[in-house]
Amino acid sequence: MSRRVPFTGGEKESLHASLDQYRDVVLWKLDGLDDERLRRPMTPSGTNLLGLVKHLAAVEYAWFCQTFGYPTEPLPFDDEDENADLRVTPDESTADILAFYGRARAAADRVITEHDLDHLGTAWFGDPVSLRWVLIHMIEETARHAGHLDVVRELIDGATGDHPDR
Numbered sequence: 001m002s003r004r005v006p007f008t009g010g011e012k013e014s015l016h017a018s019l020d021q022y023r024d025v026v027l028w029k030l031d032g033l034d035d036e037r038l039r040r041p042m043t044p045s046g047t048n049l050l051g052l053v054k055h056l057a058a059v060e061y062a063w064f065c066q067t068f069g070y071p072t073e074p075l076p077f078d079d080e081d082e083n084a085d086l087r088v089t090p091d092e093s094t095a096d097i098l099a100f101y102g103r104a105r106a107a108a109d110r111v112i113t114e115h116d117l118d119h120l121g122t123a124w125f126g127d128p129v130s131l132r133w134v135l136i137h138m139i140e141e142t143a144r145h146a147g148h149l150d151v152v153r154e155l156i157d158g159a160t161g162d163h164p165d166r
Contacts, residue, residue: 012117015135016109022142023105025162026056027098029149033156035094042155049152051086052145054097057104058085059141063134064108067121072107073100108138 003024005017030038030049038050054076061072078084088097117132146162154160 011132012112012135015117015132015139016112019135019139019142022139022146023056025146026053026142026149027101029146029153030098033153037156038094039088040156042152045083046087047148047152048088049149049156050088050094050097052149052152053101054088054092055086056142056145057097057101060101060104060108060138062124063138063141064111067123067129067134068111068115068119068131069121070107070111073103 003017003021005014005021009017030053033049039048041048058075058077061075062077064070065072076085112131112135115131117130117135119131120128121131121134123129150160150162
C-alpha cells in the first residue's frame with residue numbers, strides 16, 4: 001500500500017500513481033472497523049466512512065466511464081436527492097460497497113490505460129474535457145474525501161494519519 005508518485009515518471013504515470021495513492025488511503029481508513037462503525041454518522045450531515053467510499057465509486061464511474069463513453073453499472077445518483085450517492089442503504093453490505101469501489105477503480109483504470117491524456121470526452125454538463133483534466137479532478141476529489149475519511153476515522157477511534165507507514 002505504500003505507492004509513491006515516481007520522482008522522474010512521465011505525466012500520465014505520475015497522475016495515475018497519485019490517484020492510486022489516495023485510493024489506497026481511502027481503503028486503509030476502513031481497516032479494522034466493524035460494519036456498525038463504518039456506517040456510523042459522525043457529522044450533523046450524516047457523513048460516514050462507507051458512504052464516502054460509495055460516493056467515490058460513483059464519481060469514478062461517472063467521470064471516467066460516462067465521460068469517455070464506457071458502460072457503467074447503475075449509479076446511485078438521484079436528481080431529487082443530491083446526496084443519495086453518499087448514503088448507504090440497509091440492503092447494501094460493506095462487501096457490496098467495497099466491491100462497487102473495486103469495480104469502479106478497475107473500469108476507470110481501463111479508461112486511463114486505453115487513452116492518452118489529451119483524449120477528449122464530454123462531461124455530464126456538456127463541455128469537452130480531457131483525460132488529463134479528469135485525472136486531476138479525481139485526484140482532487142479523492143484527496144478531499146480521504147481527508148474527510150481521516151477526520152471521521154479520528155472521531156470514531158482516534159486513529160489518524162495519511163498512510164499506514166508514516
